[in-house]
Amino acid sequence: MKKIALDMDDVIADYVGKAIKTYEEEFDTKVDKSLMDGKKVWQIIPEEHAKVVRSFPYRAGFFRDLAIKPGARETIEELQQKYEVFIVTAAMEFPGSFLDKYEWIKEYLPNFSWRNLVFCGHKHIIDADYLVDDHDKNLNTFTSGEPILFSAPHNTHLDCYRRFDNWQDLHDYFL
Amino acid sequence: MKKIALDMDDVIADYVGKAIKTYEEEFDTKVDKSLMDGKKVWQIIPEEHAKVVRSFPYRAGFFRDLAIKPGARETIEELQQKYEVFIVTAAMEFPGSFLDKYEWIKEYLPNFSWRNLVFCGHKHIIDADYLVDDHDKNLNTFTSGEPILFSAPHNTHLDCYRRFDNWQDLHDYFL
Numbered sequence: 001m002k003k004i005a006l007d008m009d010d011v012i013a014d015y016v017g018k019a020i021k022t023y024e025e026e027f028d029t030k031v032d033k034s035l036m037d038g039k040k041v042w043q044i045i046p047e048e049h050a051k052v053v054r055s056f057p058y059r060a061g062f063f064r065d066l067a068i069k070p071g072a073r074e075t076i077e078e079l080q081q082k083y084e085v086f087i088v089t090a091a092m093e094f095p096g097s098f099l100d101k102y103e104w105i106k107e108y109l110p111n112f113s114w115r116n117l118v119f120c121g122h123k124h125i126i127d128a129d130y131l132v133d134d135h136d137k138n139l140n141t142f143t144s145g146e147p148i149l150f151s152a153p154h155n156t157h158l159d160c161y162r163r164f165d166n167w168q169d170l171h172d173y174f175l
Numbered sequence: 176m177k178k179i180a181l182d183m184d185d186v187i188a189d190y191v192g193k194a195i196k197t198y199e200e201e202f203d204t205k206v207d208k209s210l211m212d213g214k215k216v217w218q219i220i221p222e223e224h225a226k227v228v229r230s231f232p233y234r235a236g237f238f239r240d241l242a243i244k245p246g247a248r249e250t251i252e253e254l255q256q257k258y259e260v261f262i263v264t265a266a267m268e269f270p271g272s273f274l275d276k277y278e279w280i281k282e283y284l285p286n287f288s289w290r291n292l293v294f295c296g297h298k299h300i301i302d303a304d305y306l307v308d309d310h311d312k313n314l315n316t317f318t319s320g321e322p323i324l325f326s327a328p329h330n331t332h333l334d335c336y337r338r339f340d341n342w343q344d345l346h347d348y349f350l
Binding site: 003005086088091092093095098099102113114115116117118119120121122124125126127128144 | 178180261263266267268270273274277288289290291292293294295296297299300301302303319
């Protein structure tokens with residue numbers, strides 16, 4: 001069976017969506033999403049707010065209630081019939097997120113085995129036929145298979161990878 | 176740089192040693208180590224004790240104070256001059272161990288980067304030139320590089336891999 005490695009944040013779970021919502025609520029403001037092309041939230045807001053937004057992933061529980069991307073659960077369950085599916089997330093950067101991520105997967109993907117879950121830093125240690133990720137830094141060092149970009153506001157400018165805009169694209173390509 | 180993936184328990188950290196010590200203390204008994212060839216601790220003790228010993232890895236803090244194997248720290252620091260060194264541990268089986276393992280590495284290998292730490296289940300997702308591990312089940316599915324067995328009581332009967340008896344053997348082979 002071919003191996004598909006799926007990134008978690010902004011591929012399966014909607015990290016950017018929660019970051020925007022949390023920022024808007026805490027600062028009683030609105031993010032101008034038209035400015036987000038090629039940028040992260042913290043890069044288009046006042047500097048004094050940016051520090052707070054950059055600290056979100058260090059907050060206990062922040063990763064626990066991210067929304068699941070539309071179509072992700074159904075597609076992953078279909079993929080598992082034909083591929084070995086792994087979730088590979090750079091959780092090591094935020095050790096406080098370990099249990100939140102683990103519990104999130106148990107809740108949102110209840111049939112997903114812990115055996116296929118990977119918390120790492122560098123992703124060039126991953127041996128898979130495909131890596132689907134929203135970050136250039138992970139894709140450009142991935143040499144064991146095909147790197148595929150999953151669209152997120154911060155990567156709209158990249159054009160050096162196959163791109164999936166959403167889970168329908170992913171479904172069409174693999175299934 | 177070539178990549179070396181090192182298992183954590185019973186390669187870098189002395190899991191079996193703590194399991195024996197904890198069992199002996201709690202049951203006021205002595206393990207007959209001569210019976211351990213090819214076996215785990217719980218396989219050579221009374222059945223009613225085995226259940227407790229098998230629950231050790233689920234205890235909060237159990238992995239936090241394992242002893243480091245003699246020579247491991249110094250050799251890892253030397254290896255890092257010539258290789259990309261990763262620690263790859265099947266922590267997913269024991270989610271309660273995530274932070275213990277992370278903190279253990281910060282304490283015992285303070286220069287080791289989180290970027291090179293991997294918590295996983297199946298290790299055939301690992302792309303490395305070498306995997307040093309004490310478990311047959313991890314080595315026999317590792318196809319991207321050379322699987323190397325690190326001696327532990329439970330693997331004395333295996334003869335299908337290159338074998339390191341200790342960190343001096345590992346040092347001699349790689350350095």
